[in-house]
Amino acid sequence: MSALLIIIPLLAGFLFIPFKEKAKYILPLVVITTLIILLLLSPDQTNAMGGWKAPFGIVLVLDSASYYSLLVVNIVFLLISLMPQIVEKGYSVVLLILLASTNGLVLTGDIFNSFVFLEITAVAAYIIAFSRKNPYGAFKYLILGGISGAFYLLGAIYAYIGTGSLNFADISVNIKEGFLPIVALLIFIGIGVESKIFPLAGWVPDVYDSGSPLTPVILGTGVTFTIMYLFGRIFITVFHGYFLDVVFIFGLLTIVLGELAALRQNKLIKALAFSSIAQAGLVLSTISLGGYEAIKFGYFHLLNDISAKLVLFIIAATIAHNFTENKIAGVSFSIASFSLIGFPLFAGFRSKLLILQLAFSKDNYLLPAVVLFATVIEAAYILKWNIKLWHSTNTGEEKQKISWNVNLILLIVALLIIFIGIFPDLYLKMAQNIADGLTNYRAYVTNVLGGM
Amino acid sequence: MVYYIAFILIGVGIYGFLTQKNLFKHLVSLTIVDTAVNIFIISLGYIEGKEAPIYSKYTPIANFVDPLPQALVLTAIVIGVGTLALGASLLIKVYEKYGTLDVEQIATKEAEE
Amino acid sequence: MRRFISIVIVFGLIMFFINTLSLLPKYGSVNISKVSEAYIDKNVNGNGGNVKYNESESLENGAANVVTSIVVDYRSFDTLGEVTVLFTAALGVSLVLNGIRRKKYGRRPNFILRVSVGILLPLIILFGTYIFIHGHLTPGGGFPGGTIIAAGILLLYLSNEEFDLSKTPKFVEGISGSLYIVTGLVGLAIAGVFLINFLPTGIVGDLFSAGIVPIVYILIGFKVGAELSGIVADLHREG
Numbered sequence: 001m002s003a004l005l006i007i008i009p010l011l012a013g014f015l016f017i018p019f020k021e022k023a024k025y026i027l028p029l030v031v032i033t034t035l036i037i038l039l040l041l042s043p044d045q046t047n048a049m050g051g052w053k054a055p056f057g058i059v060l061v062l063d064s065a066s067y068y069s070l071l072v073v074n075i076v077f078l079l080i081s082l083m084p085q086i087v088e089k090g091y092s093v094v095l096l097i098l099l100a101s102t103n104g105l106v107l108t109g110d111i112f113n114s115f116v117f118l119e120i121t122a123v124a125a126y127i128i129a130f131s132r133k134n135p136y137g138a139f140k141y142l143i144l145g146g147i148s149g150a151f152y153l154l155g156a157i158y159a160y161i162g163t164g165s166l167n168f169a170d171i172s173v174n175i176k177e178g179f180l181p182i183v184a185l186l187i188f189i190g191i192g193v194e195s196k197i198f199p200l201a202g203w204v205p206d207v208y209d210s211g212s213p214l215t216p217v218i219l220g221t222g223v224t225f226t227i228m229y230l231f232g233r234i235f236i237t238v239f240h241g242y243f244l245d246v247v248f249i250f251g252l253l254t255i256v257l258g259e260l261a262a263l264r265q266n267k268l269i270k271a272l273a274f275s276s277i278a279q280a281g282l283v284l285s286t287i288s289l290g291g292y293e294a295i296k297f298g299y300f301h302l303l304n305d306i307s308a309k310l311v312l313f314i315i316a317a318t319i320a321h322n323f324t325e326n327k328i329a330g331v332s333f334s335i336a337s338f339s340l341i342g343f344p345l346f347a348g349f350r351s352k353l354l355i356l357q358l359a360f361s362k363d364n365y366l367l368p369a370v371v372l373f374a375t376v377i378e379a380a381y382i383l384k385w386n387i388k389l390w391h392s393t394n395t396g397e398e399k400q401k402i403s404w405n406v407n408l409i410l411l412i413v414a415l416l417i418i419f420i421g422i423f424p425d426l427y428l429k430m431a432q433n434i435a436d437g438l439t440n441y442r443a444y445v446t447n448v449l450g451g452m
Numbered sequence: 453m454v455y456y457i458a459f460i461l462i463g464v465g466i467y468g469f470l471t472q473k474n475l476f477k478h479l480v481s482l483t484i485v486d487t488a489v490n491i492f493i494i495s496l497g498y499i500e501g502k503e504a505p506i507y508s509k510y511t512p513i514a515n516f517v518d519p520l521p522q523a524l525v526l527t528a529i530v531i532g533v534g535t536l537a538l539g540a541s542l543l544i545k546v547y548e549k550y551g552t553l554d555v556e557q558i559a560t561k562e563a564e565e
Numbered sequence: 566m567r568r569f570i571s572i573v574i575v576f577g578l579i580m581f582f583i584n585t586l587s588l589l590p591k592y593g594s595v596n597i598s599k600v601s602e603a604y605i606d607k608n609v610n611g612n613g614g615n616v617k618y619n620e621s622e623s624l625e626n627g628a629a630n631v632v633t634s635i636v637v638d639y640r641s642f643d644t645l646g647e648v649t650v651l652f653t654a655a656l657g658v659s660l661v662l663n664g665i666r667r668k669k670y671g672r673r674p675n676f677i678l679r680v681s682v683g684i685l686l687p688l689i690i691l692f693g694t695y696i697f698i699h700g701h702l703t704p705g706g707g708f709p710g711g712t713i714i715a716a717g718i719l720l721l722y723l724s725n726e727e728f729d730l731s732k733t734p735k736f737v738e739g740i741s742g743s744l745y746i747v748t749g750l751v752g753l754a755i756a757g758v759f760l761i762n763f764l765p766t767g768i769v770g771d772l773f774s775a776g777i778v779p780i781v782y783i784l785i786g787f788k789v790g791a792e793l794s795g796i797v798a799d800l801h802r803e804g
Binding site for chain 3: 453454455456459460462463464466467470471495496497498499500504505506507508509511512513514516518519520522523526527530531533534535537538540541542544545
């Protein structure tokens, strides 16, 4: 019963709204419950909500792609729920709602339902963006997100007029001639804001620099992964790779501009925010190369990126002064940042190498050129920040200690990054399963619409 | 004709968002875009000579316009209201922090910090 | 310069939309889609068709208002998401405006307002309740009904300086939202399907018909009323 993955966090959120402060105790329990339910479910099932069959009602599709994406998202939430220090007072309820909506976004098989979940995710993200008094950044995000949401809705409506239903599988099979370019463009604008693509990513540095570690951590890892999954689900499973050429160009632009902007920042968290934009561009352009391998490597790189970003953002938002007093955090930071550049032996190296090999084998020299250019810039500012933080004479006016549980989690993720750098099979297997589910159009349609 | 009104309203909303300097006007632009999209969706369900989709004494058998767009608009309106309320409360806080809603003045105050 | 670029962008956007007009059906002559057709005939599971007011009985969905049947039954999961958006927004408003004092006018509201609120308030509440109880028969339902009730609460706030809801909206929205989910979970327990309509659907057009639809709409009415009242109460503070 995949619906339970959405309902349990939602029910907990509804029940704990009068006691917002107490919700932080229930959050880890809820996340563990959803993880257990997820592990008990077997992939390859579709559930019709309310019992109305596929093109008429809303279906939740659990195939290998959504199964492994749910696993990643829920583990990210678990890690965050185990660090209650970084969650502001009263924001645990928002996290519960966010968990429900990201799970829904991954599971849903209906374009309007995905709009609703996208809006819940967005509203929860605006609230999280506000934490610790950052109203201006949150407001910018709200306006951009609201307008892009309107475009997503328009895309859904054009799909309805062109198909006669709102079901993903039905749209992929039955959409009329001529509607596909319009729907694809509108949806691309619609998720452009959340997926941090070039002209629409202006909100990212302002929001990530909210002062609270929760904002960049959750928006840069869990939510980013969900949106990238949705992107793959719509553009690969539903549109069969149509429109990806355009996405490729925008992805390359995003990489170059993001890295150049990151180099110029003199605040660590803003530099990392721009780097996060650039990495999103890299993932999108890799996926847009087309084909099974490209999708697999794209998601592999995304997994490496969110592991590194989880560590980097927590440290950047809590202690951005000095590492000599926080050695564990410092070591984790260095490991994660080297993985971000793609230094050999770290996880990022594996995925960048695979992407380069793939691009060369497809006779595409534009992407390798851009990636190498980006890597050089990245190396420049990452090394600069590492040296600055390790050899800082500034002892910091406010000494912030990192508590043991945060340190432990940082260390575990950092060790995981090294482990993946040596034995990449764990992440590769996940990425492969996601790519399998996304590219297997026929199985998806049969699962949803029944034997055709 | 109704389609043109919806498209022009979307244009007006985007234009307001791109050119205005007052943050409250950005919120108004967002509402205009939302309304325009809703008008567009509703107009896509209209069929001339047909009734509102409710079985009643006056329309005992089905002779209805398309009901699905109306249901979708109901959802979209509620989502728009939620976003609007949150945006308005964020604006109260922006005004509290900077003492102004003008984009350029906020930018100079940010730079001073 | 900025203005010029904006005009170019907006003009391009409008031209793009006008270009799509050739694909769209002419205004007023849309073809009803296969999905809507099934909704109107209540024929999704293949045993409906030819619905007649006050005669057809025990259909798969008994709501006379087809829009309600879509919102609360066929696409009920969307509606659950929709109340969650409103819920999250209300939560966000209270988190954002946390710690601001209630606005005081410093003088008694005028006589007409005070007296007319006393007369109008019961009528407004009654009207809102009527709207959401009859959601499956007439235009309206939980969302308009809840909004009308919240408007009544707004009047109370305007006419009485000391009036405060404190935590009531939070409890009401929490409980009604949970009951909505519990209704769905009962369906899951009985028939193995979340949000299934497990009650008899009765005759189209009766007040007691349509299974769980009126129950869910009443819950939504309470929830939306409480959420909007909460937003009104939170926004009604010293800026």
